[in-house]
Amino acid sequence: MKSITKLVFRPRTYAEQKSVWGFLYVLxxxxxxxxxxxIPLLYSLQYSFSSIKANANGMSIKFIGFANYVEALTVNTNFNRRLTEAIVNMVINVPLIVIFSLFLAVLLNQKFVGRAIARSIFFLPVILASGIIANLEASSLVQAINEQNAGSGGLINSLGTFELQRIMLRSGVNENVVFYLSDAVNRIYQIVSQSGVQILIFLAGIQTISPQLYEASKIEGATGYEAFWKITFPMVSPLILVNVIYTIIDSFSRNGMTTLIKETGFTSFNFGLSSAMAWIYFLAIMVILLISTYFISKRVFYQE
Structure with a gap:
């Protein structure tokens, strides 16, 4: 009896205390x-295999197998197109956003006058893209400005991009790289507006790097370029993985695909087809996340 009492009331080790507090933190x-x-996830899985109709007694759910999935992939004309567009936009935007965020974080970590204001400016799009302001942006002022500038501004941007393509092709740059970079120029507003959180994450990681490492590199004669690739980049590589995962999820959470799923469910009231679309979309996101995590995690440097 005494041995059992000692086992229950014995002082916890430091590792056990960390485990308890960690569990309470995620509780x-x-x-x-x-x-x-x-619970809603399981219900949506059930609805994706069912035909749902509303009647006087409520909702009638009838199991129909994979008919909703077949309809989404073969009958519905918008689903495959919007799913492809979402994946292509993700493949293009995610590397650009992560590279741009890391570049801006390195610049914003330097000491200069107005550094706090500069950091606020680059985080401002995150605030503007949230809540009521996002609805105002989508429905009124910014939309009207974009419609007004669609003619002249769009023509100027396209001419500038065409000139950039011509210069790079004449310089001998690979054609695929040229089209990727020119497309990045056209997406500059989207890249900047979706980089606020990633910049903060990179900035926090850069500030945790010991200044002694940079001092030692200067003593050894390393340039700023060499210090970035030998010190900064390896030390923030775990955050690159975090930002890639965050950016992939963020890019998939707001696009035409999510709009189609909502319209199918809550406008056409076809909840079975909407649930099937959502699950196909969810599985596509999971596959992309697993592939990205697998390849990037092999290059991540963890300081012991």
Missing amino acids: PWLLGFLFFFL
């Missing part, structure tokens, strides 16, 4: 996942 998320996410 609110775990409860939220179980009660507010897991």
